[in-house]
Amino acid sequence: MSDLNKLYEIILSRKTDGDPSVSYVAKLFQKGRGTIAQKVGEEATETIIAALSETAESVAQESADLLFHLCILWAECGVTPKQVMDILANREGISGLIEKENRKI
Amino acid sequence: MSDLNKLYEIILSRKTDGDPSVSYVAKLFQKGRGTIAQKVGEEATETIIAALSETAESVAQESADLLFHLCILWAECGVTPKQVMDILANREGISGLIEKENRKI
Amino acid sequence: MSDLNKLYEIILSRKTDGDPSVSYVAKLFQKGRGTIAQKVGEEATETIIAALSETAESVAQESADLLFHLCILWAECGVTPKQVMDILANREGISGLIEKENRKI
């Protein structure tokens, strides 16, 4: 997977077609936004703890969990990966020619 | 920006060449892992709060902040976006032919 | 201060009488529940980071910040310290005679 779009598409398909009895993602959508947000908070905490006291491999594993649940939260809220990436690109001025002028980061 | 690699490369360059007096990213690296982890926690909390009480646009903005600081944490810990994306791809079984057999998500 | 009641009373008085231009607490109430919740999340993250990478004194300092903002969140939500402490007492079975039979904690 080169970016988050593919993951997001699969998640979206589980939102509409998934069976909560077999799909973890479909079950999360069924439980609702509070539960999904809670998972994002848990995985963020695990990522922080891994960064401070575990291996780089653990940081990568927990970060994968964080991105996975973040994508579910985006799908729940009607946000797309493109929308988020466009904000990053515009904010950091790294889209094309204006890249050189970026001083913020 | 189609994925996190470009953002990560810029962050890495700030890690090695950035001037903490002008670069926000370079300053975060100077402050160290605890401060970077704290920022990830703050942005995760803001994303959760946006999801529960603000607009989708706010969720996207806070998520961009979260991804930005998560990439800084990765660079601090020696983790690459590819490493994280590979974990997601393998875990979810969405790499090529095994996609169909994936039942986990 | 032997418990959280005194702190809570002061916070409540700032909620009703405080001047946001001079009182930090009054300003937080003015900014609203999202901002107060964000502060609780930030201080919880700082407490966790202190526990994993700093001194016991830092853990105590960050915990004080966490309790302080938690009391503000309680005041914002109409929750009292007594209400929370009663839940703890009942749940853990440490109120009077049933203490001995408690096996949960």
Added chain:
Amino acid sequence: MSDLNKLYEIILSRKTDGDPSVSYVAKLFQKGRGTIAQKVGEEATETIIAALSETAESVAQESADLLFHLCILWAECGVTPKQVMDILANREGISGLIEKENRKI
């Protein structure tokens, strides 16, 4: 329970004498500081979510969980409730005669 001291004492006794196979607290101590910190993060997130989208009763319940696990983290780190409460009292200037001069909160 009028303050956190009683709860803390019980937790401390589980730390030294508790059987991880029957005591939840003893099991947490056995799992270590990372797991305890993770629980604090989870309960803080649940408290925030309750404050933004649930009832005051839920906020009280989640806050009780947060305080419970925070006391476990204190015991793990060698921090006492008195130490935290003293910081709050000193910081806010609400110990005795200096209360009136406090302007910070």
